Amino acid sequence: MSNNNLKVSNLDFDDIKSDIKTYMSAQSKFQDYNFEGSALSTIIDVLAYVTHYNALSANMALNEAFIDSAQLRESVVSHAKLLGYTPRSAYSAVAYIDILINNPTGVDGGDGTLLPMTMDKGTQFSTAVEGKTYYFVTDETLAIEPTVEGVYKFSGVKVLQGVFRDTAYTYDVDTIEKFRLPFNTAVTSSLTVAIQTSSSSSEYTNYVRSTDVADISALSEIYFLNEGRDGYYHIEFGDGVLGKKLVNGNIIKLNYITNDTTAANGANVFSLNDTIQGNSDVTITLLQKALGGSEKEDIDSIRFNAPLGFVSQNRAVTPDDYKSIIVNSYANIDAISVWGGEDNDPPDYGKVYISIKPKDAETVSAADKITIISKYLKPKNVVSITPTLVDPTYTYIHLETFFKYNPNHSDLSLDSLENLVRTQIQTYNTNELKRFDGVFRHSKLLKSIDAASVAILNSTCKVFMKKRFVPTLNLEAKYTVIFSSPILKSTSADPVLKSTVFTYKNKQCVFSDILENGSRHINIVLAADSTAIIANKMGTIDETSGKVILDVFNPTSFVGEHIELTVEPNSNDLAPKRNELLTILYNASIIKGEVDTMSTGGTSAGVDYTTTPRQ
DSSP states (O other), X not given: OOOOOOOOOOOSHHHHHHHHXXXXXXXXXXXXXXXXXXXXXXXXXXXXXXXXXXXXXXXXXXXXXXXXXXXXXXXXXXXXXXXXXXXXXXXXXXXXXXXXXXXXXXXXXXXXXXXXXXXXXXOEEEEEETTEEEEEEESSOEXXXXXXXXXXXXXXXXXXXXXXXXXXXXXXXXXXXXXXXXXXXXXXEEEEEXXXXXXXXXXXXXXXXXXXGGGOOTTOOEEEEEEOTTSSEEEEEOXXXXXXXOXXXXXXXXXXXXXXXXXXXXXXXXXXXSOBTTBOOEEEEEEEEEEOOBOOOOHHHHHHHHHHHHHHTTOBOSHXXXXXXXXXXXXXXXXXXXEEGGGSSSOOTTEEEEEEEOSSSSSOOHHHHHHIIIIIIGGGBOTTOEXXXXXOEEEEEEEEEEEEEOGGGOSXXXXXXXXXXXXXXXXXXXXXXXXXXXXBOHHHHHHHHHTTOTTEEEEEEEEEEEEEEOOOTTSOEEEXXXXXXXXXXXXXXXXXXXXXXXXXXXXXXXXXXXXXXXXXXXXXXXXXXXXXXXXXXXXXXXXXXXXXXXXXXXXXXXXXXXXXXEEOBSSSSBOOOTTEEXXXXXXXXXXXXXXXXXXXXXXXXXXXXXXXXXX
């Protein structure tokens, strides 16, 4: 009896073809056919290809139906839109400068007084990065009064990379139209929308972006912003129920910045292209180099943040709510950590702590902190909770890396192998540690070093923690330096603490410690002679909590930009806490390779074979 049911359960072409052959060979009409040698084989190939393509197409289409598996940006953006999430646009690099007007003109009030001076929104500056010119603009109008001495100085001026663009549309009720920002690098945070009544009228109304439909009425002068299928941002207006509806002949005026995303990051020399109330002779002083320029949000970020944004429901209550709001509003984020005051050390109830590692610096600027708190968090924050931005703290990891290698397995020299290991450590640092949940895993690093070359047979690393602090000179003060992990608790009389050189009582000194009655006390000793104690019991070391406490410290100077403390951790695996970041000092790490004589020297090689000691 023939089988009338064709069962195709495989997606692979060869398996599909086999299923079709099995089906046809079971039919009485085809029992005598040679499916391998006849023309029927070609027909079966075609059927298998069609089935294969249909299965592949169905699988891809099904993947695009879910935000977790979608691969096309337009699909991910569409799913995010259903969750009420708008992907972040490109972000301009921001610099802060002081502008001193030299020999100001046009400020004489006529009665011996000096008039205020105004710098218009959109005033343009230029800079060069790697030989290419980029433009920066002010995003608001600034006005200043002269000092008593008649000096005009604009202080702390924020300039954004890019140029202002204007786009206008005429509203037609008979046309279904979304009004597009026709530049892929448009900065939506700089967008202003004005509605002019008609071409014959000079009256216009500024519309604001809607972020919460609960506050919208039929007369609300708002607009909606979304990313379209074409990758550009589109603006829509109310329908008379949710938001005020436009009428025929209204002119829609869009003003916004377009930029060069990351290209101008690091710019630090600026010149004025325009005039400030007729003045072009200025002196510009840099306060903060250009930072924070970024591409628009990528699909992986959208896929991660959209569900968080939906859960937060446009309010800040839980730590994830704060994180979602900040990530969606502020682009210059390399890593972010949020924790409640109850989890702080010491506990601080009624607060939520936020720590941000920016992309191009170690800390967020003071101006950006104010913007994040006042503009992004305050409108959505619970009244009884105070958000507090704290800078990240860093525990630096110093490595002493040793490896054995077989020179017969590679043409690379010892120097080349050592450089290869250093590059591998740098890659590990970049991929694993540049975030607040980045754990230093000793075995994982060794595995990556061993895999760097077939010539490397084994490796070992000695791990040290370093912290840096800047004391106030010529002033007695208490300092508490907290390492990310517990310090090695040693019963040896040898000191566990080392430091860089500083001047104390007119002598070049360093920190050391002694073990006394089970506790470690910190001494200040001569840098050239660690047995010469200059100050006894200046503090203590709490190994369990990782704290180095200096009760009274009053240096007069120190070498370099900071004093650096070095200790050995209790474990080779290090984990950060709260606003702590780990980073490997790969350029300063010690890396030494040695020929493995056991693998190259035959049976007598073990006579002089050496291993790496623990200390």
